[in-house]
Amino acid sequence: MPKDHDKDVYPEPPSRTPVEDRQSSLPNPALILSKLFYYSVDLPVTTFRVCLACLSSGKKSHYYHQKFRRVPELTQCQEGDYVCYYEAEMQWRRDYKVDQEIVKVIQERLRACQQREGPSYSQNCYKELQQFEQVSKAFQSRYGDLGAYASARKCLMKQKERMMAEQQQA
Amino acid sequence: MVGMSFLRTAAAFTARLNPLKRPCQASNLLSRTVARSEQVVVRHGSHGKRMFIIKPTDFYDRRFLHLLKYYIILTGIPMAALVTFVNVFIGESELAEIPEGYEPEHWEYYKHPITRWIARTFYDSPVKDYEKMMALIQIEAEKAEMRQLQLEVRRHMREKGDGPWFQIQTLDKNLIDHSPKSSPDN
Numbered sequence: 001m002p003k004d005h006d007k008d009v010y011p012e013p014p015s016r017t018p019v020e021d022r023q024s025s026l027p028n029p030a031l032i033l034s035k036l037f038y039y040s041v042d043l044p045v046t047t048f049r050v051c052l053a054c055l056s057s058g059k060k061s062h063y064y065h066q067k068f069r070r071v072p073e074l075t076q077c078q079e080g081d082y083v084c085y086y087e088a089e090m091q092w093r094r095d096y097k098v099d100q101e102i103v104k105v106i107q108e109r110l111r112a113c114q115q116r117e118g119p120s121y122s123q124n125c126y127k128e129l130q131q132f133e134q135v136s137k138a139f140q141s142r143y144g145d146l147g148a149y150a151s152a153r154k155c156l157m158k159q160k161e162r163m164m165a166e167q168q169q170a
Numbered sequence: 171m172v173g174m175s176f177l178r179t180a181a182a183f184t185a186r187l188n189p190l191k192r193p194c195q196a197s198n199l200l201s202r203t204v205a206r207s208e209q210v211v212v213r214h215g216s217h218g219k220r221m222f223i224i225k226p227t228d229f230y231d232r233r234f235l236h237l238l239k240y241y242i243i244l245t246g247i248p249m250a251a252l253v254t255f256v257n258v259f260i261g262e263s264e265l266a267e268i269p270e271g272y273e274p275e276h277w278e279y280y281k282h283p284i285t286r287w288i289a290r291t292f293y294d295s296p297v298k299d300y301e302k303m304m305a306l307i308q309i310e311a312e313k314a315e316m317r318q319l320q321l322e323v324r325r326h327m328r329e330k331g332d333g334p335w336f337q338i339q340t341l342d343k344n345l346i347d348h349s350p351k352s353s354p355d356n
Contacts, residue, residue: 052258062266063281064274082311083304090300 010112092152106135
């Protein structure tokens, strides 16, 4: 069965047992619908997955998360050392992918927070909003308009332009 | 007699035209045509009279669809069965920490068993691909450096003229016949 989301990262607000204050004698439609959904969809699917888990052979293979060594960056390469350039470029591409995933995670957190809080999200999710703003600004300033053919050299040149602009401002 | 037959035909005609006795059609009323009497409706034990329905041929369309379904299902069903069995009986791998001092094989970085099999059987390890690329780059870099050096050396030798290249062979001094030049004003 796929694992549920991390409860520490996407916390649910503390549940409050409501005091039953029924003023109508009609049956509760939400209860009926939830029971219907449970018996028609949830229970069959769960039993199916549990049966599959029983059927599958006991020994489970493992897969690992690959860890890459850090290599010298583009600024630390000798001029004309094309092998060094290649390794720096590959490392930069891996870092670019990692940064994209980081931005996605922060976005997901903000989205989850907004879904939880509803109309009052701008007040209750202040931390997530600030985090998202900071992260997206940083991403934009570093990788912003590099385009589809982004490379470590272009990113370095963009950094140089940024530093020159900052120096001129100061 | 003629009048009788005429009356009989007139009676039959009016009976046919009688709106109560025949199915009333608007075209009939407008054009005053007589409704042609069809077969009397009888309840058969079968699906009724067999009709030869005239319509454009659907032979080619049905043949195409049949062949399409056949060729798709021919490999579709074995593939679906294979994937189902792999997912049910072998199942996906679980994420684990890399144990101390253990170097996982390159296929052990994938989750699904079929992906792992493909990576194990057909693909080279990404490390090997990386090294192959670096070897190619090294070879090309060396070639470029050799070419640059050759151009430099060529320039020097052309300039100074004391190298093995760019030497123009001149005639051997001993072959020159000095006898016509030894006695002037001949």
